[in-house]
Amino acid sequence: DVKVTQSSRYLVKRTGEKVFLECVQDMDHENMFWYRQDPGLGLRLIYFSYDVKMKEKGDIPEGYSVSREKKERFSLILESASTNQTSMYLCASSPPGYSNQPQHFGDGTRLSIL
Amino acid sequence: DAKTTQPTSMDCAEGRAANLPCNHSTISGNEYVYWYRQIHSQGPQYIIHGLKNNETNEMASLIITEDRKSSTLILPHATLRDTAVYYCIVRVGTNAGKSTFGDGTTLTVKP
Numbered sequence: 001d002v003k004v005t006q007s008s009r010y011l012v013k014r015t016g017e018k019v020f021l022e023c024v025q026d027m028d029h030e031n032m033f034w035y036r037q038d039p040g041l042g043l044r045l046i047y048f049s050y051d052v053k054m055k056e057k058g059d060i061p062e063g064y065s066v067s068r069e070k071k072e073r074f075s076l077i078l079e080s081a082s083t084n085q086t087s088m089y090l091c092a093s094s095p096p097g098y099s100n101q102p103q104h105f106g107d108g109t110r111l112s113i114l
Numbered sequence: 115d116a117k118t119t120q121p122t123s124m125d126c127a128e129g130r131a132a133n134l135p136c137n138h139s140t141i142s143g144n145e146y147v148y149w150y151r152q153i154h155s156q157g158p159q160y161i162i163h164g165l166k167n168n169e170t171n172e173m174a175s176l177i178i179t180e181d182r183k184s185s186t187l188i189l190p191h192a193t194l195r196d197t198a199v200y201y202c203i204v205r206v207g208t209n210a211g212k213s214t215f216g217d218g219t220t221l222t223v224k225p
Contacts, residue, residue, distance in 0.1 A: 004157075035215075040217075042214075042215045042216055042217060042218075043158075043214075043215035045214075090157050090158070092157075092158075100146050100163070100165075102148055102150075102160040102163055103160070104160060105150075105157035105158045105159070105160075106157050107156050107157045108155075108156070108157045110155075
């Protein structure tokens with residue numbers, strides 16, 4: 001089974017802190033994604049990566065950056081955390097898009113910014 | 115990616131089949147239909163996907179109409195653990211595999 005592991009289930013940080021969310025997948029997938037999920041807004045794509053050191057902006061990249069130095073690891077960085085970034089963050093991975101294979105998700109990190 | 119429409123909520127009796135509909139009337143010929151579910155406080159779980167033929171796996175069956183404008187996810191013998199939000203997604207593979215999740219259907223399985 002595909003395993004996508006997010007480093008923390010719950011995280012509390014303060015406004016202005018630099019926050020790192022880590023995600024690791026064990027299926028050698030090329031694609032990795034970061035979403036945030038908020039009530040009434042569904043899942044919104046922040047960034048995705050289709051290869052090591054490659055990244056593409058999603059629908060809401062402002063205030064975030066990402067890093068993919070190794071194929072299995074995709075990090076989401078909140079450069080200066082703000083209260084409006086309090087949310088559930090979900091990481092996903094998949095084979096290349098042309099394969100039409102599904103994404104697989106981690107269990108999420110519930111991040112609170114105080 | 116095509117837009118999907120799902121009912122906001124549905125109930126199902128434990129042990130009975132749960133049939134969850136999804137409308138995707140603007141689907142393109144190369145777009146697949148995917149179903150996921152999300153149990154409270156967990157990440158979305160992949161269930162099944164298909165292009166135009168009906169599909170079945172150990173979790174569920176997917177019935178896609180001949181014109182591909184709608185589909186139905188069938189959980190043959192629903193249990194209380196199937197209570198979750200179910201998402202129907204339509205996307206084309208060349209879109210880098212990104213998925214657009216709407217509000218989904220909240221399925222409540224009752225004893």
